[in-house]
Amino acid sequence: MSVIVVLLVASISVAALFLAAFLWSVKSGQYNDEASPPIRILFNDATITETATKSVDEHNHTTEQKIETIP
Amino acid sequence: MSKSFTGVATACYHCGEDCGSEPIQAYDKNFCCEGCKSVYEILNKTGMCDYYAISNNPGSSQKIKVRHNQFAFLDDDSVQKALTVFKDDTQTHVTFYLPHMHCSSCLWLIENLHRLNENIISSKVNFTRKEADIVFNHAKISMRKVAELLTSIGYEPYISLQNLQQQKPRINQSKIYKLGVAGFCFANIMLLSFPEYLGIDDKEKNLAGLFRYMSVLLSLPVILYAATEFYNSAFKSLRHKYLNIDTPIVLAIWVTFIRSMIEIFTHTGSGYLDSMSGIVFFMLVGRILQDKTYEQLNFDRDYTAYFPIAVSRIKNNNEEIVTLPNIQLDDTLLIHHQELIPADGILTKGKALIDYSFVTGESIPVEKQMGEMIYAGGKQLGSNIELLVIKEVAQSYLTKLWNRSTFKEAEQKSKHSFVDALSRYFTWIVFTIAAIAGLYWYMHDVSKLWQAVTAVLIVACPCALLLSNTFTNGTILRRLGRNNFYLRNAATIETIAKVDYIVFDKTGTLTTGRYENITYNGMPLAESLKRKIATLAAQSTHPLSKAIVQWLKVSSGAKITGYREIPGKGIEGIVEDEWIAIGAKTFITEQEANADDTSSVYFSLEGTMIGKFIFKNSYRPGLHTLRRQLQNKYALAILSGDNAGEKNYLQSLLGFNAITLFHQKPNDKLLFIEQLQSKGYTVMMVGDGLNDAGALQQANVGIAVSENSNNFTPASDVILDAAQLHRLPAFIQLAKANRWIIITAFIVSILYNIIGIYFAVQGILSPMIAAILMPASTISIVFITYGLSNLYAKKLRLK
Numbered sequence: 001m002s003v004i005v006v007l008l009v010a011s012i013s014v015a016a017l018f019l020a021a022f023l024w025s026v027k028s029g030q031y032n033d034e035a036s037p038p039i040r041i042l043f044n045d046a047t048i049t050e051t052a053t054k055s056v057d058e059h060n061h062t063t064e065q066k067i068e069t070i071p
Numbered sequence: 072m073s074k075s076f077t078g079v080a081t082a083c084y085h086c087g088e089d090c091g092s093e094p095i096q097a098y099d100k101n102f103c104c105e106g107c108k109s110v111y112e113i114l115n116k117t118g119m120c121d122y123y124a125i126s127n128n129p130g131s132s133q134k135i136k137v138r139h140n141q142f143a144f145l146d147d148d149s150v151q152k153a154l155t156v157f158k159d160d161t162q163t164h165v166t167f168y169l170p171h172m173h174c175s176s177c178l179w180l181i182e183n184l185h186r187l188n189e190n191i192i193s194s195k196v197n198f199t200r201k202e203a204d205i206v207f208n209h210a211k212i213s214m215r216k217v218a219e220l221l222t223s224i225g226y227e228p229y230i231s232l233q234n235l236q237q238q239k240p241r242i243n244q245s246k247i248y249k250l251g252v253a254g255f256c257f258a259n260i261m262l263l264s265f266p267e268y269l270g271i272d273d274k275e276k277n278l279a280g281l282f283r284y285m286s287v288l289l290s291l292p293v294i295l296y297a298a299t300e301f302y303n304s305a306f307k308s309l310r311h312k313y314l315n316i317d318t319p320i321v322l323a324i325w326v327t328f329i330r331s332m333i334e335i336f337t338h339t340g341s342g343y344l345d346s347m348s349g350i351v352f353f354m355l356v357g358r359i360l361q362d363k364t365y366e367q368l369n370f371d372r373d374y375t376a377y378f379p380i381a382v383s384r385i386k387n388n389n390e391e392i393v394t395l396p397n398i399q400l401d402d403t404l405l406i407h408h409q410e411l412i413p414a415d416g417i418l419t420k421g422k423a424l425i426d427y428s429f430v431t432g433e434s435i436p437v438e439k440q441m442g443e444m445i446y447a448g449g450k451q452l453g454s455n456i457e458l459l460v461i462k463e464v465a466q467s468y469l470t471k472l473w474n475r476s477t478f479k480e481a482e483q484k485s486k487h488s489f490v491d492a493l494s495r496y497f498t499w500i501v502f503t504i505a506a507i508a509g510l511y512w513y514m515h516d517v518s519k520l521w522q523a524v525t526a527v528l529i530v531a532c533p534c535a536l537l538l539s540n541t542f543t544n545g546t547i548l549r550r551l552g553r554n555n556f557y558l559r560n561a562a563t564i565e566t567i568a569k570v571d572y573i574v575f576d577k578t579g580t581l582t583t584g585r586y587e588n589i590t591y592n593g594m595p596l597a598e599s600l601k602r603k604i605a606t607l608a609a610q611s612t613h614p615l616s617k618a619i620v621q622w623l624k625v626s627s628g629a630k631i632t633g634y635r636e637i638p639g640k641g642i643e644g645i646v647e648d649e650w651i652a653i654g655a656k657t658f659i660t661e662q663e664a665n666a667d668d669t670s671s672v673y674f675s676l677e678g679t680m681i682g683k684f685i686f687k688n689s690y691r692p693g694l695h696t697l698r699r700q701l702q703n704k705y706a707l708a709i710l711s712g713d714n715a716g717e718k719n720y721l722q723s724l725l726g727f728n729a730i731t732l733f734h735q736k737p738n739d740k741l742l743f744i745e746q747l748q749s750k751g752y753t754v755m756m757v758g759d760g761l762n763d764a765g766a767l768q769q770a771n772v773g774i775a776v777s778e779n780s781n782n783f784t785p786a787s788d789v790i791l792d793a794a795q796l797h798r799l800p801a802f803i804q805l806a807k808a809n810r811w812i813i814i815t816a817f818i819v820s821i822l823y824n825i826i827g828i829y830f831a832v833q834g835i836l837s838p839m840i841a842a843i844l845m846p847a848s849t850i851s852i853v854f855i856t857y858g859l860s861n862l863y864a865k866k867l868r869l870k
Contacts, residue, residue, distance in 0.1 A: 004278065008285070012259055019255040026247050035198035039175040040182070043125075 083107050085225075087128025110225050114180075117187055122180045129176030130225050142222070144381030144392045145215035145230075154214065154230070156204070162192060163209040167221065167228035172201045181226060188212060188220055232375040232395050246300060246362070250355045253297035256289045257348040261842075263289075264345045268839045283335045283342070290344040294328050298351050300358065316494040316537050319501075323532030324351065330525045343529060346841045350534050353849045357541030361548070361561045377448075377761065377785075378464070382406070382413055385457065395464050404458045406451045414447050414460045415467045421456035424613065425449035435670055435686075436614060448761055452614070488565060489810065490540045493817075494533045501527065508832040519834035526836040530827035530844070535820030538852045539813045546860040547809050554869050555792030556802045563788045566772050567806040569753045573701060574744065574766070576758035577711035577721070580776045580796075582688035589622045592671075593682015600681075601625045603646040604674060608653060610634050611642050615672055616653070619684055641672075650677050670716060688717060693797025694724055700800035702726045706752070710735045710743060712762050741765035757799070761785060801867040808863045816855040823848035 025031070082089065084100040085107035094101040095108055098115070102108040110130055114122055122129060144150050157164040172181065177196075181203050184194045190212035194205045207217055218228050263282040271279050301317045301324070308315035324347060331342025383405040384393040390405060395413055398404070403419065406412060412425065423439035427449045436452055439445055445458060447467035464470065505527040512520040544561035551558060558564065575581055596604075606629035608616040634644035641654015652659060652675045659673035660680050670686040701707060708730040709721055715733035722731055732743070740758075744766050747754050756763065756770035759777065764785035767773030775787035776796060784790055791799075827844050830836040 005281070008263075011262070012285075015255060015259055019251055022251045023248055026244055026251070031247075033197040033199050036178055036196050039178050039198070042175070043179055 082128060083130075084123070085111055085128065085130035087130075106225075110223070113187070113224055119180065119183060119186060122176050125176040125179055126174045129174050129180075131171040131173075142215045142218040143383075144379075144394070145218055146213065147381060147392050147394065150380060150394055151214055158209070161208055161210060162206050163214065164204060164206050165214060165217070166202050166204050167218070167230070168200075168202055169221065169226045170201060170229050171226050172196070172198070172203075177226070180224065181221075184220070187224070188216075191217065191220075230380050232378040232380050246355065246359050249297040249300055250352070250359060252292050253348060253352040253355055256293045256297070257345070257352045260286045260289050260345045260348050264341065264838065264842065267341050268842065279341075280338075286342070286344045287332070287335055290328070290331075290348055293348040293351050294324065297348075297355065298324055300355060301351075313491075314495050314498070315491045316488075316533060316540070319494060319498040319533050320354070320537060323528055323534070326525055326528045330529070341838050343838050343841050346529070346838070346845045349842075349845050349849075350532070354534055354537055354541070357538050357545065360545030361541040363545065363548070377411070378413055379411055382410070398460055398464055400460055400463065402460045404460060406456050406458055408451060408453060408455070410451055412445055412447050412449050412451065412458065414458075414464045415462040416445055416458040416460045418443050418445055419457045419459050421454055423456045424452045426452055426614075488540075488562065490536060490813065493814075494536050497533050497536060501533075504828060504832065511832075512834065522836075523832055523834040526831035526834065527828060529841065530824060530831045530836065535824065535848055535852060536813075536817050538849060539816035539820065539856060542853055543809055543813045543816065543856040543860060546857050547805060547812075550860060550864045550869060551802060551805065554798065554802070555795045556798075557790045559788045563772060564806045564809045566753070566788070567755070567803055568810060570705070570755040570772060570803065572706045572708070572747050572752040572754045574708045574710060574740075574747075574754060574756045574770070575725075576740075576756075576760070576763050576766075577709055578688070578713050579759035580757055580763075580793075581694060581709070581721075581724075582690050583778075583793075588687040588689040589618060590685045590687065591682060592685055593680075596682070598625070600676070602629050603649060603651055604653065605629075606631050606646050607634070607642060607644050607651050610644065611636060615670075615684075615686065616642070618686070619653070619672065622684070651675070656683075670714070690724070691793065691796055697797050697799060698725050702728070708732070708743075710740045710766070712736070737762040737765050741769050744769045757791075757796075759784070759793075798869070801869055804867055805860075805864055805869065808860070812856055812859045812863070815859065816852045819855055820848045820852050823851075 081094050081101045083094070083103035085102060088103050094103065095105065096102075097108055098111070100111070102111065107130060114120055145154075154165050155163055156166055169177075169181070172178070178198060181196050182194055184205065185191045190208045192206040192208060194203050196203050203221075205217060207214075218230075221228055263286050266282060267279060298321075301321050304315065305317040305321040308318055327343050327347040331344050331347070334340035334342045378395060381392050381394045382398070383390050384398070385391075385403045385405050393402070398414055404413070404416065418439050418441050420441070423443075423445060424436050425439060425445060426436040427446075437449075444461075447462075447464070447470065462468075505524050508523045508527055509520055512523050541561075544564060547564055548558055548561060601623050602625045605620050605623045605625050608619045608623075610631065611617075629646050632645045634642070636642045637654070637658065640658035641652060643650065643652035643654075645651075653672060654674075656662060656671065656673055659675045671683045672686070673683045674681055698707075702725070707725050707728070709725060709732070711721075711731075711733050712735050713733060715731075718731055718733065722729065725731070732739075735743070740756075740763060744754050744756060748769075748771070753772075754770045755772040755774065756766045757774045757776060758767055759775060763775075767775060767785055767787045772789065773787040774789040774791050775784035776791050776793050777784045778793045823844050827836065827841070830840055
């Protein structure tokens with residue numbers, strides 16, 4: 001019998017986690033724009049590495065950019 | 072003709088438009104104009120030609136050039152402050168509206184702005200709203216430079232006076248939170264009630280008790296938080312002494328809750344908490360479906376969205392930037408080509424050629440002489456002019472019309488839906504049943520009285536009606552939206568169904584407002600003469616001259632001397648030794664012109680009249696079918712700000728019973744609608760321009776027709792894509808169907824209610840029956856409304 005209580009607590013806490021995740025996702029604006037993320041994900045990684053290396057100095061920056069944009 | 076030399080039309084590599092007879096060739100590619108070529112050059116230099124790989128010809132045409140100091144106003148501190156979202160020591164966040172954004176290439180390019188200019192830190196696009204949040208280092212690059220960079224790659228930010236005055240309202244997400252909470256609680260209460268429904272051993276009484284108390288705990292967020300959505304509306308309606316549908320629902324929710332509490336704490340039953348939270352959950356789903364709006368569209372635009380944020384002012388012989396609210400009387404404004412006149416004033420310098428098509432509906436630009444009055448709202452074409460302000464922006468003729476106080480009153484008068492009335496009857500019937508059941512048990516078995524009465528109230532709560540209503544409205548709104556007929560809200564559906572008088576505007580609504588339909592009337596034209604006429608006409612910036620050049624389809628490369636332009640009359644010049652004049656009737660033939668004469672341009676060779684070009688409005692396709700479908704059911708009228716040159720054609724287009732009025736000023740249109748309404752008509756106004764703005768707001772349903780829903784449209788209830796205008800009858804039909812679909816779904820759900828009441832009046836409604844009836848009825852409602860709406864839409868051949 002007590003095992004049911006344990007299961008119950010577990011199930012409700014898991015559900016509560018999902019609720020929290022849902023509320024967070026709404027709050028962080030993930031549902032504000034449903035059009036651009038599906039397009040964005042299809043772009044070349046070039047742009048992502050680009051942003052990551054942004055802090056690298058000027059010279060590096062431009063050469064790297066040229067290499068990356070070669071399809 | 073000349074096209075046959077180039078064979079197949081070449082599409083511009085950048086924007087995909089036809090390059091015409093002489094494409095600009097560079098980098099092995101064809102461009103339609105220098106603008107497109109220069110965008111390509113910028114992108115090529117930074118190695119960003121991926122832009123062209125993602126979609127074909129992704130750019131937008133750069134034929135209309137941007138003035139070099141167009142964004143000078145962004146150097147102004149107060150303008151910057153209004154546009155800035157966030158600012159710290161190094162970074163500025165700004166949100167620009169970029170109406171040219173339309174495909175995945177656009178998204179890619181704008182999110183890679185930092186590769187074009189290293190001082191831009193990041194940019195993030197919201198595609199539905201066509202906005203870009205740009206973060207830049209303001210120590211290294213100014214806001215003006217950012218805007219100019221965007222413009223140089225073909226995405227000119229649209230900044231209007233509205234940006235200065237108000238912040239965009241944030242989307243209200245509280246309903247979504249409530250839905251999440253209600254869903255969570257509903258599912259878990261259901262889970263906890265299951266053992267009880269399936270039968271729990273007497274030995275495990277303690278466990279059953281624990282489940283019940285946990286249900287109580289889980290129901291608290293529902294009743295105290297999720298259901299507040301309905302409390303607000305019920306409270307508001309009570310304060311206005313009007314019973315809307317939410318009032319009996321709130322009553323039912325509370326009766327259910329209190330009875331469940333009593334049962335659980337007195338250990339006499341398990342309560343109906345699962346049904347209660349389920350109902351709240353489904354009703355919230357319905358509400359959200361129905362209230363889903365078109366974020367990217369703006370139905371509340373006023374003149375501020377149309378007017379620029381700042382203009383140039385001349386003070387002490389210096390040009391300076393002044394924001395619109397700071398324009399004062401007696402200021403001298405400098406208006407450039409393609410710029411909007413922001414305030415009523417007197418022309419003091421330059422030659423004004425003002426395009427009022429959007430304001431008054433006149434399709435042909437008006438020439439104004441020095442000293443003449445110019446009304447705000449028109450667009451200057453041609454050279455720069457100077458203007459002495461005689462009325463402040465907010466006092467201008469147009470803005471005053473727009474700000475009429477009656478509109479605000481009309482908004483206050485809330486629309487009462489037929490569903491509210493239906494729910495009132497329903498509530499009375501339920502109260503009667505409850506009273507009869509109560510009376511019966513009072514005489515027979517008092518112990519069952521409380522149970523029977525509360526059970527009736529629980530079962531018969533009009534939530535089924537609310538669900539039918541919200542789900543049907545939601546489906547129909549979405550269906551109409553898919554056909555580019557965007558409604559401001561669900562209440563509009565009902566008003567559309569009631570319409571019995573439809574008023575159309577002409578320019579821009581029934582016609583396209585472009586000069587595509589030209590006929591020539593006169594002596595036959597030799598190819599050489601055509602070339603000469605084209606050469607002469609090409610010298611002028613007047614749209615009619617430009618249209619003639621296009622229509623003649625010959626290159627305009629003849630030699631011309633002694634060119635002269637006589638404002639308000641025409642142009643003349645000696646082209647290859649022949650004196651040619653083109654212009655108005657009075658200019659060429661010296662005869663009095665009739666005001667209602669069709670827009671014609673005459674021309675003469677060596678002083679003798681040879682012929683005329685007749686400009687006819689080009690009407691949108693499908694208007695005849697529109698007439699056929701509408702004329703028997705609705706009274707029709709056309710109000711045009713234009714001349715009566717096409718009265719006969721319009722009359723044949725809309726049938727002879729239709730009223731056609733011409734030379735209508737914005738205020739005349741508004742009064743016409745007011746008159747119809749005082750006669751008891753429910754009026755639908757279909758219009759497009761600022762001149763219709765008053766009428767659109769006055770009408771019961773105002774439909775703004777737009778070639779591109781992202782363009783400016785005046786405040787209205789509906790935004791309709793111009794290409795879909797001929798389907799208006801089908802849209803109205805679907806709106807009318809809304810009512811009977813709701814009623815059908817409601818009747819079906821009443822059948823479930825009758826079963827419930829059958830148990831309830833006997834005082835034997837078990838929580839399990841309630842828990843089965845509630846979702847069953849909800850699901851059938853969803854299927855019926857969804858199925859019927861979509862079936863009917865298909866029958867009307869809507870997408």
